Amino acid sequence: MSRSRISRVVVTPVAFGDPPLLNVVGVHQPYALRAIVEVHTDSGLLGLGETYADEAHLGRLDAVAAALPGHDPYDLNGLRRLVTEVLGRETGGASASFGGMLDVSSAVDTVHSPFEVACLDLQGREAGVPVSDLLGGAVRERVPFSGYLFYKWAGHPGHADDAWGEALTPDQVVDQARRMVDGWGFGSLKLKGGVLPPDEECAAIEALRDAFPDLPLRLDPNGAWTVDTSVKVADRLAGVVEYLEDPTPGIEGMAAVSARTDVPLATNMCVIAMEHLPPAIAQGAVQVVLSDHHLWGGLRKSALLGGITEVWGMGLSMHSNSHLGVSLAAMVHLAAATPNLTYACDTHYPWKTEDVIAPDVLSFESGSVAVPTASGLGVELDRDALGALHEQYLGCGVRRREDTAYMRSIRPDFSPHTSRW
Numbered sequence: 506m507s508r509s510r511i512s513r514v515v516v517t518p519v520a521f522g523d524p525p526l527l528n529v530v531g532v533h534q535p536y537a538l539r540a541i542v543e544v545h546t547d548s549g550l551l552g553l554g555e556t557y558a559d560e561a562h563l564g565r566l567d568a569v570a571a572a573l574p575g576h577d578p579y580d581l582n583g584l585r586r587l588v589t590e591v592l593g594r595e596t597g598g599a600s601a602s603f604g605g606m607l608d609v610s611s612a613v614d615t616v617h618s619p620f621e622v623a624c625l626d627l628q629g630r631e632a633g634v635p636v637s638d639l640l641g642g643a644v645r646e647r648v649p650f651s652g653y654l655f656y657k658w659a660g661h662p663g664h665a666d667d668a669w670g671e672a673l674t675p676d677q678v679v680d681q682a683r684r685m686v687d688g689w690g691f692g693s694l695k696l697k698g699g700v701l702p703p704d705e706e707c708a709a710i711e712a713l714r715d716a717f718p719d720l721p722l723r724l725d726p727n728g729a730w731t732v733d734t735s736v737k738v739a740d741r742l743a744g745v746v747e748y749l750e751d752p753t754p755g756i757e758g759m760a761a762v763s764a765r766t767d768v769p770l771a772t773n774m775c776v777i778a779m780e781h782l783p784p785a786i787a788q789g790a791v792q793v794v795l796s797d798h799h800l801w802g803g804l805r806k807s808a809l810l811g812g813i814t815e816v817w818g819m820g821l822s823m824h825s826n827s828h829l830g831v832s833l834a835a836m837v838h839l840a841a842a843t844p845n846l847t848y849a850c851d852t853h854y855p856w857k858t859e860d861v862i863a864p865d866v867l868s869f870e871s872g873s874v875a876v877p878t879a880s881g882l883g884v885e886l887d888r889d890a891l892g893a894l895h896e897q898y899l900g901c902g903v904r905r906r907e908d909t910a911y912m913r914s915i916r917p918d919f920s921p922h923t924s925r926w
């Protein structure tokens with residue numbers, strides 16, 4: 506029997522409504538963007554991937570998509586070689602930047618990721634096994650997520666208030682958390698900080714501790730604090746948070762904080778590629794690394810990251826950005842097959858109201874999602890929804906994530922809060 510080959514690749518940018526969630530660099534725009542990648546084979550199978558959809562990234566995805574027909578979907582090393590060659594030719598191996606917070610020195614990992622996920626989806630569909638089996642087998646039947654809390658305005662300026670309402674005070678943050686816990690059953694909570702002065706964010710965490718005495722808590726100001734402030738916050742929240750995520754920027758800054766506290770430090774900002782691991786480990790900068798298959802080059806490289814953190818006795822958690830169901834499925838399979846991923850994963854999923862996948866396959870119960878047992882990723886595209894969200898992309902005017910520019914359109918004197926306090 507001849508092996509199936511990739512016959513056609515389709516990259517569809519979509520836009521979905523996003524509330525005004527605040528962070529260190531500004532505020533979420535009214536629409537978040539994603540690209541849905543379809544990889545078709547000459548045997549009639551379809552594999553799915555999902556990734557960012559900033560304009561520059563879309564151009565790179567399209568260049569790789571054009572080069573893929575004829576490729577063997579089982580040849581993932583060859584896929585990476587092809588992505589490297591295409592990007593070298595088309596862009597000179599450019600770096601990539603996402604939303605003003607995440608910068609990578611090479612775009613290869615971020616571009617490779619959705620095609621690798623789609624090929625693994627195809628492999629699973631052909632073999633009749635879930636993707637988690639291709640990653641070594643699920644070690645858990647359900648993947649726990651943490652409820653992701655954000656400071657936010659009541660609605661986007663000029664629009665009606667959204668269903669969540671305002672969250673700028675500790676009481677409002679607790680109300681938001683209650684809604685997350687009641688609606689999704691989350692068993693841990695993360696607050697996105699870097700928005701208000703650290704004392705106010707500590708007060709919100711303490712209010713959460715009072716309201717939810719048993720839930721593990723995390724605070725992530727995305728590098729808004731100096732080393733000294735980070736140490737002060739760590740002293741105040743010792744025993745209250747399970748980890749502090751990126752209190753200060755950079756490996757050296759994190760190492761300086763880590764030397765002065767026993768509170769575990771986590772990162773999805775200073776260790777976001779393999780080359781960052783040796784210096785971070787040598788300097789003892791972080792105790793927990795947040796994996797993210799979109800950034801780290803796909804599911805297999807993220808599994809490798811799991812192995813490396815295990816060898817070095819580091820904790821492993823999982824990062825998220827605004828995403829849809831194809832990404833959620835990939836995250837669930839990866840987390841299920843990564844034995845040392847013992848922290849609840851991040852997800853922005855509760856913040857969205859639209860999706861591109863057929864409903865009810867991935868549902869949250871007790872804050873966790875059951876690992877799909879159907880073949881491949883276990884999710885199917887809803888073609889009508891995909892078409893509608895693509896139309897929304899075409900009409901919405903947003904072409905890249907620009908939290909700072911959007912914030913400045915509302916508050917012209919805004920500067921990102923990086924190392925501000």
Ligand SMILES: O=C([O-])[C@@H](O)[C@@H](O)[C@H](O)[C@@H](O)C(=O)[O-]
Pocket residue numbers: 526527528604606697725727773824825826827851
């Ligand atoms: O969605 C946001 O505003 C977050 O701040 C996101 O962009 C971060 O990448 C992320 O969630 C984090 O953990 O830093």
Ligand SMILES: [Mg+2]
Pocket residue numbers: 725727750751772773774
């Ligand atoms: Mg983070």
